[in-house]
Amino acid sequence: MTIAECRLCGTGLTETFVDLGMSPLCESYLPVDRLDSAETFYPLHVRICSSCLLVQLPAYVPGEDIFSDYAYFSSYSDSWVAHAKRYADMMTETLGLGPESLVTEVASNDGYLLQHFVARDIPVLGVEPAANIAEVARGKGIRTETYFLGAETGAELASRYGRADLVAGNNVYAHVPDLIGFTAGLAALVKPTGLVTLEFPHLLRLIERRQYDTIYHEHYQYLSLLTAQRALATAGLAVADVEELSSHGGSLRVHARPAAADNLGPTGSGLGWEPSSNVKSVLDAEAEAGLHTLDGHRGFAEAVFMIKRNLLDFLLTARAEGKRVVGYGAPGKGNTLLNHCGIRSDLLAYTVDRSPYKQGRFLPGTHIPIHAPERLAQDRPDYVLVLPWNLRTEISSQLAYVREWGGRLVYPIPELEVV
Numbered sequence: 397m398t399i400a401e402c403r404l405c406g407t408g409l410t411e412t413f414v415d416l417g418m419s420p421l422c423e424s425y426l427p428v429d430r431l432d433s434a435e436t437f438y439p440l441h442v443r444i445c446s447s448c449l450l451v452q453l454p455a456y457v458p459g460e461d462i463f464s465d466y467a468y469f470s471s472y473s474d475s476w477v478a479h480a481k482r483y484a485d486m487m488t489e490t491l492g493l494g495p496e497s498l499v500t501e502v503a504s505n506d507g508y509l510l511q512h513f514v515a516r517d518i519p520v521l522g523v524e525p526a527a528n529i530a531e532v533a534r535g536k537g538i539r540t541e542t543y544f545l546g547a548e549t550g551a552e553l554a555s556r557y558g559r560a561d562l563v564a565g566n567n568v569y570a571h572v573p574d575l576i577g578f579t580a581g582l583a584a585l586v587k588p589t590g591l592v593t594l595e596f597p598h599l600l601r602l603i604e605r606r607q608y609d610t611i612y613h614e615h616y617q618y619l620s621l622l623t624a625q626r627a628l629a630t631a632g633l634a635v636a637d638v639e640e641l642s643s644h645g646g647s648l649r650v651h652a653r654p655a656a657a658d659n660l661g662p663t664g665s666g667l668g669w670e671p672s673s674n675v676k677s678v679l680d681a682e683a684e685a686g687l688h689t690l691d692g693h694r695g696f697a698e699a700v701f702m703i704k705r706n707l708l709d710f711l712l713t714a715r716a717e718g719k720r721v722v723g724y725g726a727p728g729k730g731n732t733l734l735n736h737c738g739i740r741s742d743l744l745a746y747t748v749d750r751s752p753y754k755q756g757r758f759l760p761g762t763h764i765p766i767h768a769p770e771r772l773a774q775d776r777p778d779y780v781l782v783l784p785w786n787l788r789t790e791i792s793s794q795l796a797y798v799r800e801w802g803g804r805l806v807y808p809i810p811e812l813e814v815v
């Protein structure tokens with residue numbers, strides 16, 4: 397048997413982080429005419445590199461197969477759009493961006509972020525691999541190119557549109573199988589004096605909060621600040637600052653600069669500037685939690701099994717008592733959870749989602765139907781299993797009306813909770 401190699405350092409991947417068995421691509425929502433056809437399942441076996449500690453899913457599925465016709469439209473989440481606006485406000489002020497500047501976003505989706513810069517007359521360039529989503533962004537007047545970022549495409553885009561003062565990448569750094577090529581692309585897009593910011597879920601929170609359902613084929617790596625630093629360094633980008641965010645269950649926003657930027661004044665660090673104290677404190681917290689050693693990553697698999705056991709116990713009991721359980725949301729993470737636990741429409745009659753793209757389709761693997769949210773008020777189920785727990789505050793208030801008929805909300809992660 398051949399052993400996959402670490403995409404960062406090339407070491408053979410012999411250590412398991414967690415093995416979730418076989419699962420279909422979690423964004424492959426099925427139309428009704430595909431229900432009777434075969435479906436492809438891929439391993440969800442997450443490894444950790446014993447040398448550089450990068451937690452990673454070997455590229456069982458090429459990125460082109462996943463992201464060319466993607467179903468995730470960022471603008472369907474109110475809190476995510478608000479998060480993007482706060483970022484745009486902060487960056488415009490901190491960097492003094494204006495009509496002479498350029499903001500480039502990689503994986504710009506439907507323009508949920510860049511629209512806030514466009515509203516301030518700041519030139520933007522979106523780089524989005526999914527043609528269907530890029531088209532939506534262009535429809536909103538947001539300049540968008542359909543590309544997968546790599547070293548060559550980064551250089552080509554920079555030569556056509558110029559290098560950017562700010563290069564943003566939100567929830568994309570975990571999604572690239574060619575981590576080194578993508579990082580080279582980032583370095584090609586940014587000015588020598590510019591800034592790259594990347595948001596990605598923090599491995600520390602994934603482990604602490606048992607967010608194992610964020611593991612799916614679209615997520616090729618699960619980053620700590622330490623491993624992100626190692627990845628960025630491959631293209632000469634150095635971490636200058638880091639923020640801890642609550643999005644996606646606990647993310648990092650890393651601020652990186654070209655390490656060769658020599659016009660920022662000598663400070664003796666060899667960088668021309670010093671990393672902020674936040675960088676040290678996040679690294680210290682990771683080290684404290686054991687994330688800077690191989691052994692510190694063990695034990696996660698057992699925590700994952702407990703979640704599965706408790707959720708199945710709940711659903712089987714509810715079923716035995718004649719209660720009706722349905723889902724809320726059809727996020728990718730829900731599909732990992734449902735497939736891993738073997739939950740089908742006998743235990744979860746259907747789910748609902750606000751995205752018209754998903755309504756009328758079926759969840760991959762489990763074939764649970766997806767309806768519009770209005771269905772909940774018509775059916776008045778006993779329990780609503782909330783799948784996108786990262787939007788818990790938003791969803792709790794959206795679903796307050798479930799209490800009117802005595803229904804209750806169920807959160808499966810980090811541990812089963814019925815509220």
Ligand SMILES: [Zn+2]
Nearest residue numbers: 402405445448
């Ligand atoms: Zn490695």
